[in-house]
Amino acid sequence: MASKTIPRALRLSTRVAVPRRTFVSAVRARPSAATASAVRSPVVVPARGIKSIDFAGTKETVYERDDWPREKLQDYFKNDTLALIGYGSQGHGQGLNLRDNGLNVIVGVRKDGASWKEAIQDGWVPGKNLFDVETAINKGTIVMNLLSDAAQSETWPQIKPLLTKGKTLYFSHGFSPVFKDLTKVDVPTDIDVILVAPKGSGRTVRSLFREGRGINSSIAVFQDVTGNAKEKAIAMGVAVGSGYLYETTFEKEVYSDLYGERGCLMGGIHGMFLAQYEVLRERGHSPSEAFNETVEEATQSLYPLIGANGMDWMYAACSTTARRGAIDWSPKFKDALKPVFDELYTSVKTGKETQRSLDYNSQPDYRERYDKELEEIRNLEIWRAGKAVRSLRPENQK
Numbered sequence: 001m002a003s004k005t006i007p008r009a010l011r012l013s014t015r016v017a018v019p020r021r022t023f024v025s026a027v028r029a030r031p032s033a034a035t036a037s038a039v040r041s042p043v044v045v046p047a048r049g050i051k052s053i054d055f056a057g058t059k060e061t062v063y064e065r066d067d068w069p070r071e072k073l074q075d076y077f078k079n080d081t082l083a084l085i086g087y088g089s090q091g092h093g094q095g096l097n098l099r100d101n102g103l104n105v106i107v108g109v110r111k112d113g114a115s116w117k118e119a120i121q122d123g124w125v126p127g128k129n130l131f132d133v134e135t136a137i138n139k140g141t142i143v144m145n146l147l148s149d150a151a152q153s154e155t156w157p158q159i160k161p162l163l164t165k166g167k168t169l170y171f172s173h174g175f176s177p178v179f180k181d182l183t184k185v186d187v188p189t190d191i192d193v194i195l196v197a198p199k200g201s202g203r204t205v206r207s208l209f210r211e212g213r214g215i216n217s218s219i220a221v222f223q224d225v226t227g228n229a230k231e232k233a234i235a236m237g238v239a240v241g242s243g244y245l246y247e248t249t250f251e252k253e254v255y256s257d258l259y260g261e262r263g264c265l266m267g268g269i270h271g272m273f274l275a276q277y278e279v280l281r282e283r284g285h286s287p288s289e290a291f292n293e294t295v296e297e298a299t300q301s302l303y304p305l306i307g308a309n310g311m312d313w314m315y316a317a318c319s320t321t322a323r324r325g326a327i328d329w330s331p332k333f334k335d336a337l338k339p340v341f342d343e344l345y346t347s348v349k350t351g352k353e354t355q356r357s358l359d360y361n362s363q364p365d366y367r368e369r370y371d372k373e374l375e376e377i378r379n380l381e382i383w384r385a386g387k388a389v390r391s392l393r394p395e396n397q398k
């Protein structure tokens, strides 16, 4: 469909000026009057780095990093040792950002494990700012538990007694304390427990920070013993490299996160790709055509435009043929999928998804099992066709 209709519309549409251009230039281009309202920022009421933003009629408070320049962060945490436990995706991104912000941060991981070696490669020095988990927690005042969620549960019996009064416990996911009946992570009652959950991979936490930008993160307080927990969460959010911070609760963070990644972010979208591709193949279309109409055009052209400008803009920017059909079919997909999303949310909220994750990810051979599943996905025709299509992109041609 779109290889005929949408690109042509992007070139020819007169209602919305979208001349032939790359995604980047399209994003940077000034919107036409017809679409200006779609891309205009909501009303912003600044107050010392705290903004009240109208999100489609609901006012929410957003914290931005302007209120926390580097010098202020350094002063705020001058008596703290940030003990970062685990050096996976988030540990790497948050740890390096904290270090570059000039804060006193140490890393605690299993000696001679993969993370230990990676930390050394990133310049952490054994005995100086790289320790085993127990030593790091003993030295830390703010203990950042960035182990994998399954490992947080597994190691809790060793970690809990080290979390003595006066320390702060930090998470980047509400998973462990919210589902404490399943994870057994029952936090001590005499310490602050806070959350900073970056809305993206730890690699992005790092790359955006290095570009002078900042990822968006959620912040939350699970337990406020000192009265300063929220302020600490905000300061930590900025210190690990966030640009904006949205306030939430541990429960809401974990429910929305587990739901989203199983839904539109990965599981749902993969299911939709497969369903569309299979029907195209069953109806006689070639692999390249089926892949282009399902994935390539989506990820290379339309989704970035939707991300930059919104869905109404996208509808306005495509041909009238594409627009009519897409607007007609959208409610049918919504009606078909909503019961599945409802089932998914219930499965998240009841802890079924957590139990499944804990059971699976704590098996000794879980890595090998994932490797096998990923190999099966890699070998699906759609993704083998995708590999060939990607190799044709000019930037991938040597």
Ligand SMILES: NC(=O)c1ccc[n+]([C@@H]2O[C@H](COP(=O)([O-])OP(=O)(O)OC[C@H]3O[C@@H](n4cnc5c(N)ncnc54)[C@H](OP(=O)(O)O)[C@@H]3O)[C@@H](O)[C@H]2O)c1
Binding pocket: 085, 086, 087, 088, 089, 090, 091, 109, 110, 113, 114, 115, 116, 145, 146, 147, 148, 149, 151, 154, 155, 172, 173, 175, 197, 198, 199, 200, 201, 202
């Ligand atoms: N990844 C993301 O995009 C993302 C985004 C937002 C929030 N989060 C949250 O951030 C937290 C950390 O996630 P992550 O993705 O960065 O984790 P990860 O990459 O899975 O990190 C695993 C870390 O846990 C350690 N580990 C695993 N099993 C262990 C055990 N039994 N004993 C001691 N250490 C063990 C690993 O050390 P070894 O190398 O020694 O095995 C490694 O340092 C989680 O709560 C996650 O939900 C993640």
